[in-house]
Amino acid sequence: MEGLASLPQFLLVGLTLGSIYALVAVGFVLIYNVTGILNFTQGEFCMLGAMLTATFVRSGIHLLPASFLAVATVVLLAVLLERGAISSARKATPLTLIFVTLGAATAIRGIALLIFGTEPYTLPVFQNLRPLQLAGVSVTWASLSALAVVVVVVLLIFFLLERTMAGKALRACMINKLAAQLMGINPQRMSLLAFVLSAAVGAVAGIIIAPITLAVYDMGLMLSLKGFIAATLGGLASAPGAIAGGLLLGVLEALGAGYIGSGYKDVAAFAVLLVVLFVRPDGLIGAIRGERV
Amino acid sequence: MLTVNGLQVAHGAIKVLHGLNISVEQGEIVAVIGANGAGKSTMLGAIAGIYRPSGGQIVYCGRNVAGQPAEILVKQGIVLVPERRQVFAALSVYDNLLLGAYHRYRSEKHLLPAEISRILEMFTVLKGREKQAAGTLSGGMQQMLVIGRAMMAKPKLLLLDEPSLGLAPLIVREITQLVRSLREQGMTVIVVEQNVRAGLEMADRGYVLERGLVVIDGAAEELLVDCRVQNAYLGRK
Numbered sequence: 460m461e462g463l464a465s466l467p468q469f470l471l472v473g474l475t476l477g478s479i480y481a482l483v484a485v486g487f488v489l490i491y492n493v494t495g496i497l498n499f500t501q502g503e504f505c506m507l508g509a510m511l512t513a514t515f516v517r518s519g520i521h522l523l524p525a526s527f528l529a530v531a532t533v534v535l536l537a538v539l540l541e542r543g544a545i546s547s548a549r550k551a552t553p554l555t556l557i558f559v560t561l562g563a564a565t566a567i568r569g570i571a572l573l574i575f576g577t578e579p580y581t582l583p584v585f586q587n588l589r590p591l592q593l594a595g596v597s598v599t600w601a602s603l604s605a606l607a608v609v610v611v612v613v614l615l616i617f618f619l620l621e622r623t624m625a626g627k628a629l630r631a632c633m634i635n636k637l638a639a640q641l642m643g644i645n646p647q648r649m650s651l652l653a654f655v656l657s658a659a660v661g662a663v664a665g666i667i668i669a670p671i672t673l674a675v676y677d678m679g680l681m682l683s684l685k686g687f688i689a690a691t692l693g694g695l696a697s698a699p700g701a702i703a704g705g706l707l708l709g710v711l712e713a714l715g716a717g718y719i720g721s722g723y724k725d726v727a728a729f730a731v732l733l734v735v736l737f738v739r740p741d742g743l744i745g746a747i748r749g750e751r752v
Numbered sequence: 753m754l755t756v757n758g759l760q761v762a763h764g765a766i767k768v769l770h771g772l773n774i775s776v777e778q779g780e781i782v783a784v785i786g787a788n789g790a791g792k793s794t795m796l797g798a799i800a801g802i803y804r805p806s807g808g809q810i811v812y813c814g815r816n817v818a819g820q821p822a823e824i825l826v827k828q829g830i831v832l833v834p835e836r837r838q839v840f841a842a843l844s845v846y847d848n849l850l851l852g853a854y855h856r857y858r859s860e861k862h863l864l865p866a867e868i869s870r871i872l873e874m875f876t877v878l879k880g881r882e883k884q885a886a887g888t889l890s891g892g893m894q895q896m897l898v899i900g901r902a903m904m905a906k907p908k909l910l911l912l913d914e915p916s917l918g919l920a921p922l923i924v925r926e927i928t929q930l931v932r933s934l935r936e937q938g939m940t941v942i943v944v945e946q947n948v949r950a951g952l953e954m955a956d957r958g959y960v961l962e963r964g965l966v967v968i969d970g971a972a973e974e975l976l977v978d979c980r981v982q983n984a985y986l987g988r989k
């Protein structure tokens with residue numbers, strides 16, 4: 460049994476992991492509120508971001524351009540997915556469309572297996588640097604850079620949603636689709652925008668998780684589920700809720716793994732989901748905050 | 753300006769409008785009154801492009817616009833204020849007004865701050881609340897906000913669905929004044945009301961709708977004293 464002394468270390472691990480769940484959850488919430496679909500390709504966006512970046516870096520491209528290239532590729536794929544499978548089938552029920560995304564996720568995973576194989580990829584970032592020691596907590600540079608990137612991405616998302624007309628229109632569409640449409644906002648364009656944003660954010664999440672946990676072709680499924688749990692925990696209604704849900708889930712997992720045993724990490728996550736769904740089907744944090752976005 | 757000809761609209765298997773005819777001249781305020789479920793909102797929704805008609809024509813400025821989507825019709829000047837004050841609750845009053853001008857944001861971006869100030873002059877209850885979340889406003893203020901938001905879209909034909917619903921008499925009077933002042937600005941308005949007296953007091957002309965058909969029409973003052981209207985809707989005094 461670990462003592463209280465390890466708590467800061469667990470919290471750090473939890474926040475790092477949680478910040479990645481937060482990004483996946485934001486993607487879920489954006490798409491869900493604009494289209495009514497739970498998009499289970501969200502985790503595959505992360506996987507592709509990670510695998511493509513690792514592949515590009517292996518072939519000699521620098522990390523930064525490799526990342527941009529990977530994000531752009533994932534965004535392009537999301538556009539194709541939205542136009543090809545989601546938008547053209549928008550008359551179908553949301554439940555059908557959720558199955559469409561599950562199918563697409565399986566297909567993406569299959570293709571990834573063919574291209575990348577089963578071997579895990581590493582993304583060498585700051586590997587030679589020794590972890591920082593801050594008040595007895597050992598902070599790896601990968602973890603630190605992950606947190607920094609998440610902060611920047613979250614600030615960018617908020618700038619977009621709060622300060623730009625496109626972002627305001629997207630939020631309007633999330634809050635009240637009918638009223639938005641009556642103002643001339645095209646819901647299909649907003650759906651595309653939501654997919655583009657979610658794909659970009661998802662790919663970035665994948666890139667920053669790769670140096671911490673390695674990248675494998677099938678990492679997407681678990682990330683989708685964790686992102687979904689985080690989004691549900693946050694009330695499935697707003698980006699701030701999703702981010703809070705992600706951080707909370709990461710911390711709960713880290714505490715579960717640290718104090719009970721690492722085998723219980725995922726058990727903690729799914730237990731959280733069950734509790735949330737039973738106690739409050741519309742999420743905990745959303746219910747507490749009582750508002751959207 | 754608008755001629756609705758034999759309009760038929762169904763929600764799934766339920767036919768709601770069975771060949772509705774109304775017409776509206778430029779600069780007129782027309783009230784459409786009728787009981788719960790008569791099909792008033794369905795009519796406005798079809799004109800604004802939310803519901804696709806299964807038959808009939810909606811001729812607006814000389815062109816049949818039946819079946820065009822709402823986001824296109826807004827650009828042509830048909831703007832609907834739907835029932836139940838659909839504000840963007842989590843967004844500020846200012847952003848709600850700004851989004852009213854969404855369809856002309858690109859070309860007229862620089863004009864919008866001044867226009868928003870003008871709207872706030874007109875709706876003085878909203879002044880000083882620009883940063884407040886729209887969902888925290890009172891019902892009357894929300895109604896003013898959605899009308900102001902619609903005006904930011906520069907409508908030629910404004911469609912108001914039950915603007916007085918659930919509001920105190922004093923506020924209903926304010927809304928009535930407001931709609932009348934819209935006529936002075938040369939706007940054409942169709943206002944749907946269950947509150948028959950309020951509706952007719954706003955309007956020049958009125959239609960009475962029953963089960964998807966026009967049963968009575970005429971000048972608003974005449975309808976206010978029409979015995980059929982009085983019996984059925986006003987409760988004879």
Ligand SMILES: Nc1ncnc2c1ncn2[C@@H]1O[C@H](COP(=O)(O)OP(=O)(O)OP(=O)(O)O)[C@@H](O)[C@H]1O
Pocket residue numbers: 763764766768786787788789790791792793794795835946
């Ligand atoms: N989106 C919808 N789907 C299915 N049925 C609908 C829909 N909207 C309206 N209806 C039905 O169509 C009929 C007419 O409704 P509508 O809302 O047009 O009436 P209304 O005159 O506006 O009534 P109210 O005064 O209550 O607003 C009602 O029976 C209603 O139940």
Ligand SMILES: [Mg+2]
Pocket residue numbers: 792793794835913
């Ligand atoms: Mg109605």
